[in-house]
Amino acid sequence: xxxxxxxxxxxxxxxxxxxxxxxxxxxxxxxxxxxxxxxxxxxxxxxxxxxxxxxxxxxxxxxxxxxxxxxxxxxxxxxxxxxxxxxxxxxxxxxxxxxxxxxxxxxxxxxxxxxxxxxxxxxxxxxxxxxxxxxxxxxxxxxxxxxxxxxxxxxxxxxxxxxxxxxxxxxxxxxxxxxxxxxxxxxxxxxxxxxxxxxxxxxxxxxxxxxxxxxxxxxxxxxxxxxxxxxxxxxxxxxxxxxxxxxxxxxxxxxxxxxxxxxxxxxxxxxxxxxxxxxxxxxxxxxxxxxxxxxxxxxxxxxxxxxxxxxxxxxxxxxxxxxxxxxxxxxxxxxxxxxxxxxxxxxxxxxxxxxxxxxxxxxxxxxxx
Numbered sequence: 001x002x003x004x005x006x007x008x009x010x011x012x013x014x015x016x017x018x019x020x021x022x023x024x025x026x027x028x029x030x031x032x033x034x035x036x037x038x039x040x041x042x043x044x045x046x047x048x049x050x051x052x053x054x055x056x057x058x059x060x061x062x063x064x065x066x067x068x069x070x071x072x073x074x075x076x077x078x079x080x081x082x083x084x085x086x087x088x089x090x091x092x093x094x095x096x097x098x099x100x101x102x103x104x105x106x107x108x109x110x111x112x113x114x115x116x117x118x119x120x121x122x123x124x125x126x127x128x129x130x131x132x133x134x135x136x137x138x139x140x141x142x143x144x145x146x147x148x149x150x151x152x153x154x155x156x157x158x159x160x161x162x163x164x165x166x167x168x169x170x171x172x173x174x175x176x177x178x179x180x181x182x183x184x185x186x187x188x189x190x191x192x193x194x195x196x197x198x199x200x201x202x203x204x205x206x207x208x209x210x211x212x213x214x215x216x217x218x219x220x221x222x223x224x225x226x227x228x229x230x231x232x233x234x235x236x237x238x239x240x241x242x243x244x245x246x247x248x249x250x251x252x253x254x255x256x257x258x259x260x261x262x263x264x265x266x267x268x269x270x271x272x273x274x275x276x277x278x279x280x281x282x283x284x285x286x287x288x289x290x291x292x293x294x295x296x297x298x299x300x301x302x303x304x305x306x307x308x309x310x311x312x313x314x315x316x317x318x319x320x321x322x323x324x325x326x327x328x329x330x331x332x333x334x335x336x337x338x339x340x341x342x343x344x345x346x347x348x349x350x351x352x353x354x355x356x357x358x359x360x361x362x363x364x365x366x367x368x369x
Contacts, residue, residue: 160207
């Protein structure tokens with residue numbers, strides 16, 4: 001009932017009718033949560049290059065941490081064996097520095113979005129050389145400028161076993177330790193994270209815990225774990241998320257929520273997680289909100305975000321950062337995944353960069369205190 005009333009309120013109606021973004025409130029997400037944890041967002045090239053002033057104002061006002069959506073992935077930053085493309089990443093780092101933001105490097109070792117030349121590598125020595133030179137060159141270039149790195153990304157299957165990636169197949173499970181050691185040597189000051197989706201789920205969580213314990217037992221630096229947080233308003237399970245926060249923090253590391261979004265759309269029948277290689281056929285049933293998000297779904301989204309942030313606040317001593325995977329709904333990858341051409345509404349700001357009811361629900365958790 002609370003959110004139904006708010007949807008009808010005059011102040012909220014004023015926002016919906018077009019009040020300019022900076023005018024409606026004297027606070028922001030980053031200021032409201034400044035004593036709790038960092039509030040971040042993922043930036044695309046258009047944001048880094050400040051092509052849209054409204055987006056730029058919103059980013060600088062609401063967020064104090066930034067992650068590059070794609071431009072630091074190896075296919076972009078290292079397109080050929082002896083050539084690196086640093087210009088977009090340089091601009092990303094400069095953007096964070098000039099706006100006094102916490103800068104996240106994403107990501108050093110990932111089985112997906114690899115340069116084409118990697119698929120032609122056959123020998124373990126050549127794979128090791130690629131990984132070694134890539135980490136030394138990229139992490140080394142931004143040493144002292146990047147605050148934290150997602151060192152290894154998505155190394156696990158859903159059952160907690162190691163994914164049969166090119167790195168595992170050629171180098172064995174020791175590649176994870178090697179990657180963290182290389183990153184620590186290239187940039188001793190950066191916080192080093194293992195990042196994955198669905199690692200709040202018990203089986204996959206156990207696999208992540210095993211990785212972390214082995215790194216710790218070998219004396220290898222690891223500072224935190226990143227739970228991506230690609231969830232649905234229809235299946236959000238706070239109990240497993242809380243269990244994961246507690247279990248990971250008991251290892252003496254920080255927990256970050258690194259790619260948060262809540263899809264409002266139906267889930268294809270057999271989709272789990274955020275594997276970018278999955279894709280499904282579209283249908284009207286799978287894309288029901290092309291004309292806009294119904295009030296009832298706005299209310300549900302707001303309630304789910306409120307529930308989630310209540311949980312985050314309960315465990316704020318264990319959480320270093322909460323990063324949304326996108327600036328606004330129009331920017332979200334979920335418009336094209338796992339079915340192309342859908343209209344999704346998973347974030348706190350709509351396609352016109354205006355705050356949604358979900359934004360208000362997250363903000364009011366702090367203003368009510």
